[in-house]
Amino acid sequence: MSDDAPVPAPDAxxxxxxxxxxxxxxxxxxxxxxxxxxxxxxxxxxxxxxxxYRSLRSNMVQHDLGTALADEERPPKIGEELNILFIGSDGREDGNADYGGRDFVGERSDSLMLAHISPENGVTVVNFPRDSLVQLPECSAYEGSEGTYGYYGMINAALFHGGPPCAVKTIESLTEIRIDHFVHLSFVGFRDMVDSVGGVEMCIPEPMSDERAKLDLEAGEQTLDGEQSLAFVRARYEIGDGGDIGRIDRQQMFLGALAAQVTSSKVLTSPSRMTSLLSAVTEYTATDADLSLETMVSIGSTLADVDLHEIAFYTVPWWQAPSDPNRVVWDEEKADQLFKAINNDKSVTDAMLETGKPEEPEASPSADPSPSYPAEPPTEPVGQQSGTEEDSITGRDATSNPCANGLGLGTEEE
Incomplete structure (x- = not known):
């Protein structure tokens, strides 16, 4: 204490x-x-x-694209946006056998979708019709597959010839878009993912029935469980004209509803549902080895900020193949504009793609590969394709109401 500090009085x-x-x-x-x-x-x-989460990730089948594909033969990476290829498999192994109409060896891609994830422009999803006739690239043998020489055939055969790496190489060669990651999902995985989030709420415009896909739905608002959802996205033969384009419309409708369901508080704030979702994803899904947990978290963080109006769905512009009414060929001019918009991270709008209906080509390359090439895997019959070039490039966002606009059933004259 300082000598100058006041001292209180003794009685105070x-x-x-x-x-x-x-x-x-x-x-x-x-x-x-x-x-x-x-x-x-x-x-x-x-x-x-x-x-x-790391233990879940270790349960997933992982493919090393860096080893399977020569980097110098792939398109260059442009920008920081992510391009993820989703491969829906029609393989009949394990529990998937319950969903097959007949036995066959190997697997093909039942659906092919490219998701372009951009912090600036949201999410753009492009569907590639499985009945597309395209130039398949040469692919090396991979994990039991025999590989293939390059030939002109159906796009869904790439998975059969060379597994996921060949599917990735095919899309890259056709679009010139670098695929950063891929997700290979089975029927059972899709079913369990839907069940893990408590089903998906949808409005079905009118009664739908497809005995082959085991689909039987009444019209109106309802929640589809995993089995019903799988039947809904697979049905094609007894709905509309039986074509793959109508089925793609229904798949896009469903994915929009699923996106709304997953991003709702019912799922994101429920530890049990999130755990079930992650378990279903990791048990029945294969990815590239570079799709790490950190990358998944980063993607999830980006998607958390995406509004449903910023998720747009497109189908590659097409017209009926002159050589085969059950196949489609791409409108190369419009498809090129679509792919360039994605590659340069630009918003895809109808105005960009409205370049006028192209003249029908005088001839289409033969759909039959040369006898010296590996045989195309057996394919199921497909129905007459519906739609026009203008219809096929019309995008829709994830908030589209199927009961309000009648999308997806393929029953109306287009």
Whole structure:
């Protein structure tokens, strides 16, 4: 104490502190311990969750694209946006056999979708019709597949010839878009994913029935479970004209509804549903080895900021193949504009693609490969394709209401 400090008079009572020092120190210790415990619990929870997610990731089949595909033969990477190829497989192994009409060896892509994920322009999803006749590239043998020479045939045969790497190579060669990652999903995986989020709420414009796909739905608002959802996106032969384009419309409708369901608070705030979703994804899904947990978290963070109006669906512009009414060929001019817009991370609008109906080509390359090439896998019969070039390039966002606009059933004259 300073010599100059005033000394209180002996008879003056000492000023009482507002709180006893001992009590104050005790509360400080309690708060400190509580904060420390909360930090430890939080870190432990994060660490446990991280370890759990890593264990789930280790259960997934992973393919090394870097080894399977020569980098110098692939399109260059443009920008920081992500391009993910989703491959829906029609393989009949394990539980998938319940959904096959007949046995066959190998697998083909029942659906092919490219998702372009951009922080600036949302998400653009492009469907590639499985009945498309395209120039398939040469693919090496891969994990039991025999590989193939390049030939002109159906796009869904790429998976049969060379597994996921050949499917990736095919899309890259046709679009000049670098595929950053791929997700290979089976029928059972799709079914369980839908069930894990509690089903998907949809409005069915009119009764739908397809015995082959085991589909039987009444019209109106309803929640589709995994089995019903799988039947809905697979049905084609007894709905509309039986073509793949109508089925793509229904798939896009469903994906829009699924996006709304997954991004709703019902799923994102439910640990049990999130755990079930992740378990279903990892158990029945294969990816490229570079699709790490950190990358998944980054993608999830980007998608969390995407409004449903910023998710747009397109189908590659097409017209009926002159050589085969059950196949389609691409409108190369419009398709090129679509692919360039994606590659340069520009918003795809109808105005960009409205270049006028192209003249029908005088001749189409033969759909039959040379006898010296590997045989195309057996394919199921397909119905007459519906739609026009103008119809096929019209995009829709994830908020489209099927009951309001009648999209997806393919029953109206187009």
């Amino acid at each position: 009572p000492a000023a009482a502190p507002t709180e006893p020092p001992r009590r104050r120190r005790r509360w400080a210790r309690v708060l400190g311990w509580t904060s420390g415990i909360l930090v430890v619990v939080l870190l432990a929870s994060v660490g446990t969750a991280y370890a759990y």
